[in-house]
Amino acid sequence: MINSIRFVEARVLMSLVVMACLSQAAGATPSAAPVQYRIGILGAPSFPDDPNPILEVKWNDENLQKMKDLGFNAMQINMAWAYRPYDEILNLEDVVTVPEQFMLPMDRELAKTLRTPEKIAERAAELRRRIALCQKYGFLIIFHYGAPFVGFPPQMDEPLPQNTSDQKTVARYRALIQEFGKEFPGVDDLLMYTYDQDAWLCSEFGPSPDCHGIPVAERASAFVNALAQQWREMRPRGAFWWEPWELSAGEVYRTIQLLDPTAVGLSIHSSVAEVMIANPADRWFRNVLYESAERRLPVIGEVFMGAPTEEMEPYTDVQCPLSTLRELQALYRAGQLTGIKEYFGNVPTKEDPNLRMTGVFFRDPGIGENQALAEVASSYGGAADEVIRYWRLVTAAVDFAPWDVGWRFRRIGYSIPSHLMTAATLKGASWQTPDWQSSRRSTFMRTDETTEPNFWEREDIQLRCEQSAIAMQRAIETGTAMKDNVPAPLRPSFVRGLSELVDFRVRLLAYAYHLRETNLADDLRTARAMKLPIRQENVTELRTTLLKDEQNQGSTEPIASAIKLLDSNLDKFLATYFLPSQPTGARDAKGSSITSN
Numbered sequence: 001m002i003n004s005i006r007f008v009e010a011r012v013l014m015s016l017v018v019m020a021c022l023s024q025a026a027g028a029t030p031s032a033a034p035v036q037y038r039i040g041i042l043g044a045p046s047f048p049d050d051p052n053p054i055l056e057v058k059w060n061d062e063n064l065q066k067m068k069d070l071g072f073n074a075m076q077i078n079m080a081w082a083y084r085p086y087d088e089i090l091n092l093e094d095v096v097t098v099p100e101q102f103m104l105p106m107d108r109e110l111a112k113t114l115r116t117p118e119k120i121a122e123r124a125a126e127l128r129r130r131i132a133l134c135q136k137y138g139f140l141i142i143f144h145y146g147a148p149f150v151g152f153p154p155q156m157d158e159p160l161p162q163n164t165s166d167q168k169t170v171a172r173y174r175a176l177i178q179e180f181g182k183e184f185p186g187v188d189d190l191l192m193y194t195y196d197q198d199a200w201l202c203s204e205f206g207p208s209p210d211c212h213g214i215p216v217a218e219r220a221s222a223f224v225n226a227l228a229q230q231w232r233e234m235r236p237r238g239a240f241w242w243e244p245w246e247l248s249a250g251e252v253y254r255t256i257q258l259l260d261p262t263a264v265g266l267s268i269h270s271s272v273a274e275v276m277i278a279n280p281a282d283r284w285f286r287n288v289l290y291e292s293a294e295r296r297l298p299v300i301g302e303v304f305m306g307a308p309t310e311e312m313e314p315y316t317d318v319q320c321p322l323s324t325l326r327e328l329q330a331l332y333r334a335g336q337l338t339g340i341k342e343y344f345g346n347v348p349t350k351e352d353p354n355l356r357m358t359g360v361f362f363r364d365p366g367i368g369e370n371q372a373l374a375e376v377a378s379s380y381g382g383a384a385d386e387v388i389r390y391w392r393l394v395t396a397a398v399d400f401a402p403w404d405v406g407w408r409f410r411r412i413g414y415s416i417p418s419h420l421m422t423a424a425t426l427k428g429a430s431w432q433t434p435d436w437q438s439s440r441r442s443t444f445m446r447t448d449e450t451t452e453p454n455f456w457e458r459e460d461i462q463l464r465c466e467q468s469a470i471a472m473q474r475a476i477e478t479g480t481a482m483k484d485n486v487p488a489p490l491r492p493s494f495v496r497g498l499s500e501l502v503d504f505r506v507r508l509l510a511y512a513y514h515l516r517e518t519n520l521a522d523d524l525r526t527a528r529a530m531k532l533p534i535r536q537e538n539v540t541e542l543r544t545t546l547l548k549d550e551q552n553q554g555s556t557e558p559i560a561s562a563i564k565l566l567d568s569n570l571d572k573f574l575a576t577y578f579l580p581s582q583p584t585g586a587r588d589a590k591g592s593s594i595t596s597n
Helices: 008-027 061-069 106-108 117-135 167-183 216-234 249-258 281-295 321-332 353-363 369-400 407-414 455-485 490-529 536-553 560-568 568-575
Strands: 037-041 074-076 140-146 189-191 240-243 263-269 299-303 341-343
Touching: 037 140, 037 189, 037 560, 061 117, 061 353, 074 341, 117 140, 117 455, 189 216, 216 263, 263 281, 281 299, 281 353, 281 568, 299 321, 321 341, 321 353, 321 369, 353 490, 353 536, 369 490, 407 490, 490 536, 490 568, 536 560, 560 568
Parallel strands: 037 074, 037 341, 074 140, 140 189, 189 240, 240 263, 263 299, 299 341
Antiparallel strands: none
């Protein structure tokens, strides 16, 4: 096991650096000391109905050595993703049998399918194998899970089958943690979330008598403290990390005041909304670091460290190492961090400049951008200068993309370019959690699907998609011109990334064209309604946009019919196309398209 500073010692270290934390929060530049915990995850999740073998990474000597060589010193040994790709462990109950006295009806049902004795034994055996591998290579070992388990998708009807105010629930998880600690003595730290995926908290204004009228900060902190204290009994030198997912900014601040700093640490998204490529270390993140420093709570920041990310899925090879460096350095400079953790997953089995940039950052967190890019590009030999130019253009395209329009934008790779011919909407996403109903609205422009977007909102996203597409086209042209100069071992990944950019750009333009067509049609309709003269420039632009859209979609219909009607009968066209509609799901099989209902 690595000779790492453990939890109690980490608190002493925090005491020594509190004044430095406060000055960093005020804008001072921290020293370029290494980050204490550098936490990786082997493999990356993908939808179970669309498996991607590139993302499945074997737990073996070769891959653990690659992670160590990159500079990781801690491993999350299970993926803990909602749809359980490759049967990865998501809950304690997946690998430890629930004691009879705590058995609920849902437990008895799942014992017949997901949690049979045989499946629990198989997962336990695999977990022990991973633990042994991590110990062999000196990694700190972290197990990730959600509690209290309520099932996925979340059971929204309250009272929930379990809640944190019920002492039987607390006793259940203390017992499970105790058993887990005995069964898997090699695990150093636990990492728990309480409000996401299939763990859920009831609301203080709902029908649950155990929760009604009790602020979530009080309920969550009491639950976390009880379980952290149980783990501390099992692992005096271990850490218990809590992820306050789905709590509002204010609730997180309040909960920090109620957590036991002798037993609890935080692991947080890099923004109040999500882990986001182009929006790391927002005001909430910096405030959490400031407040945690005052309370002597260690904090881990979560970020994307490689090309496969939740935002880019299903793309796995988009090369933007400069984006990766900027993410990592933004977290590092935000305040006192105990560690930085991969949020989605690492795939060291393939060439990935983004992941190699993470290794460069681990060695020297204060490295300059030019020096870092030159180091990552050195393996490209004579093509190094060209590839750096390409990477800068890809980062520009990523930065211009409107990730903040709504959570669904991160599903763009699954969207269908042949959008519907109804009015373009901008679909948000929202769940009944404190964060979604409050703080996340400061990051995402759209958090509902019940109102039509304003003209200017459509225009804003159209123009930003176009700007991203312009930068992406420059990157594509640059990459296409120099791809044959890329050394042969690095070329397949480079070409895949180039192809993904082409695909990405098609979808950006599909959104832009649909939004502009809708606004132009509205301009023409309102001109008719207000008895203003029709501007022929609007008609011409609408026709030109439709032609570009048709070419971008790669098919003639339904746009060819729309153009024919536009040419022959403008009023009938306006009465037929780009009118508001109710959701149909016709272009939304994966919940991805943001402009088609």
